[in-house]
Amino acid sequence: LYFVFEYMKENLYQLMKDRTKLFPESVIRNMMYQILQGLAFIHKHGFFHRDMKPENLLCIGPELVKIADFGLARELRSQPPYTDYVSTRWYRAPEVLLRSSIYSSPIDIWAVGSIMAELYTLRPLFPGTSEVDEIFKICQVLGTPKKSDWPEGYHLSSAMNFRFPQCVPISLKTLIPNASSEAIQLMSDMLNWNPKKRPTASQALKYPYFQVGQVLGPPPQYLEKQTPIKPVQPTEPKPTLPKLEAVSKPEPLSSPDEPDKTQPQSLSKANHQPLQQIQLPQNTANQQVSKQQQLQAQPFFPAINKDSSMVIIINSKFLFLSDYSWKAKAARAQLAGPTYNSAKNMSILSHAPTIQPVHGRTDWMAKYGGHR
Template sequence: MEKYQLLDEVGAGGFGRVWKAVNKHSSEVVAVKMLREKFHSWEECLSLEEVKSLRILRHPNILSLKEVIRERDDSLFFVFEFMESDLLQVMRSRAEPFSDSEVRYWCFQVFQGLHYMHGKGYFHRDLKPENLLVSGGLIKIGDMGSAKEINSNQLLTDCVTTRWYRAPEVVLGLENYSFKVDMWAMGAIMAELFMFKPLFPGRNLFDQMLKICSVLGSPTPESWLGGLALAGGLNYQFPQLPGVNLSSMMPSASWNAIGLIKSLCSWDPNKRPSASEALTHPFFHTCYNIIPPSLCVRARVNNTTTREEFEQIRSCNRNRI
């Protein structure tokens, strides 16, 4: 770590701490993640899912791991590219929720990153606004510490995903859930961008399921037969609630946006779209590229993007899906 100068602590959690740092030789600003756990060999380090996944995943919308450093005292550091903020901080800096075009602007990029990630055989498992990192007009999926291989035969824990973004099959303790949990989380995140408050803010697991039922309506044999069987095996009964009209909860959202959120938050994971299917949804039909960061100065400073600006930015790059 001698070549890095730590500047400011920018985050902390059960895993350890994250620092803003600068490379003393190149003057490049980076983020250094210092893990709390000690690692006694390189084999231990390289077996970490975060390391294994990020050695494979290289995409403009996935945070890049630059270097892994193990010190003599068995401390482990990950050096990442530095991002200015995260999506939660962006929301907190604004006075009003995002517009339809702004939600499209952010989510199109995230779905591109997920399409690539899932195609490479990994799923994230802990998508939330804090793990979507922002610099200028670019957004990247960060914190791959909970990532798993899609085709792994391992039984999966139900305590990994942050509760408010946890898919119902995970809430019920299913141990062989799929990458579709990422799609559920994105539906909850999309809704939050329109509402500026969580869609399913449960206080505990029982309250989490209550919140989901109160919004979506209780599952039926038509909407999630497998879930009813799973709940029956646990002697759990879903609260019987009719659900609400999502348009009334997010009046600024278009019908296409509401339709995509409903699809992503389907009870049955098999009915949720994949990331590639989400990218072809009518909500994204005007998107042909990721917005170039250089044209997003006004969006970054004033936290607003007009439709005219969005269309100007969209037309500058013709890299299609």
């Protein structure tokens, strides 16, 4: 089994790992626009990814980014409970860290917010060494969630005997000084403790962060590769040719190894010429070609013509067939066993009647009467 995919040079993790200096915000904005566009498309069609991380974002430089690896994707309308061990730990939403089995597309938005912060700093925002340490890392940055802001989170934590550490939030502007205020606003909303308060991918695309007059999306050279090639339209309709007609001089039969010289070498517009009227051949040529066509059409019995008769020997008995002619291959394939039906009169010795198959099998008892 072979899977054929579009070639992508690297993933986003490799792109960040090889960087020696930070990305400009215009480059990050364009990458985030493409990621959110792809995520909005996925969510719109009723799926969520569940494993958004830099390794699953394939790219060709920072200009083109695409979402990949849908091995953990689920339908939005599918019935929970879901497994609580999804996504890579550093990009796992807090409701999944707290072992929630009822979650949906907001976990993808949380992961995108973490990826966006990593694009600015080239370092993961929440590099936890375990699930508990991951929650501690989130609390150290976002602060301890309030029970009024996320009551479901406190219910999940009490169910697993976990107590949130008391931490004071740190401004994302302090951690990410090279991010604009519009970028901080978008990241803060996507990294909300409460999944119900996170924006959808379509809503995130409408944030002021993307309303700066910058041309966003893949470069034009990548868009041109996806445009379908239009077929070349003939300048004039092809004239209807009579069947079984031949050219003035019959061509000798070519071997399978030789190329077909009658085919045009190029289909370009420069060499494309309208079809010309074919001169009808003389009678002598028709007779020569008709004989040749009959030889080609009758590879098994080349000596049999339309009006000829033949004698077939079957099991030392003579069958005289008159006016015997072969039809097309499809007609020959439909002949069933030793029963031969002639187109016209046929003199044949008496034989057993045709046995109708029973459920695809021959009823041998009815054919031989129960004895040999």
